[in-house]
Amino acid sequence: MNSAQRGAGSARERLLDAASRLFYADGMVATGIDTITAEAGVAKMSLYNNFSSKQELMLAYIEARHQEWLGLYRARVQHAASPAEKVLAVFDAYVDHAEAAYEHGFRGCGLLNAAAELPVGSPGRDAVRQHKECVESILVEHLRAMTSEDVATDTAEHLSFLLEGAMSRAGLEGRSDRLLHARRIASTLLGAL
Structure with missing residues (x-):
């Protein structure tokens, strides 16, 4: 810019x-x-x-990052035809996030980076947790169309772990390769449901 x-x-x-x-x-x-x-x-x-304070600005930043990710997800999910494609749209939104043009390079999930700087129980950490819970609930919603409630919940948690681990590694490496690999793993898991 x-x-x-x-x-x-x-x-x-x-x-x-x-x-x-x-x-x-x-x-x-x-x-x-x-x-x-x-x-x-x-x-x-x-x-x-x-x-009112730097803390309020930090909370606004966290909310903006949440809305940014939701926008990436909505852009992807609108082209998804099946529940499995909708689950994979979550992965695609993470890939899009990683492939965005960052002025100083890709450093991983901005929300997890923010949470790592904040004390336990702070409003900012709670906002990041709510974002991650939102992502997992989106996964559950799409998985419910493919399997039972219990399997959908367990699978969503598993996929969330896969996403977050891949995002951490992608941030360390500064590129989206790990997220693309995680998407392939997720696709295989979905095929087994």
Whole structure:
């Protein structure tokens, strides 16, 4: 994104965009308010006019990442014809996330990276947990059309572990290969249901 594009939008949008880039690249704790406001091209007071605290900005970032992933998933699932294809659309959304153009390279799941920086019981960690539960519930919903409730629940948990492990490795390696492999494993598992 060039500086003209970064300057577009409301101060809130620019702050959230800047925070999103910086939090993902450098971490939330390491990224200071001054760095965010400079990147956004706004005065420091603009941050506090739009967010009551850095914590509120971090929560807005986590929510934006959740909505971003849901958008990737919805774009994929609309082309899925069968329940198995809908399950695989979840994997495809993770692949799309990994293959997005990141300014400083792909570093894995932005939400898990954020959660790793936050203390247990913090609102941000809870928001990340809710996102992961949402992904798993999407899997359960599609799997119910293929098998019993118990098998759907167990399989969704298994696929969630597969996704998260693959995402962790993909983040370490900076590319989507592990996620593509996880998708192939998931396809094989679905074929056995």
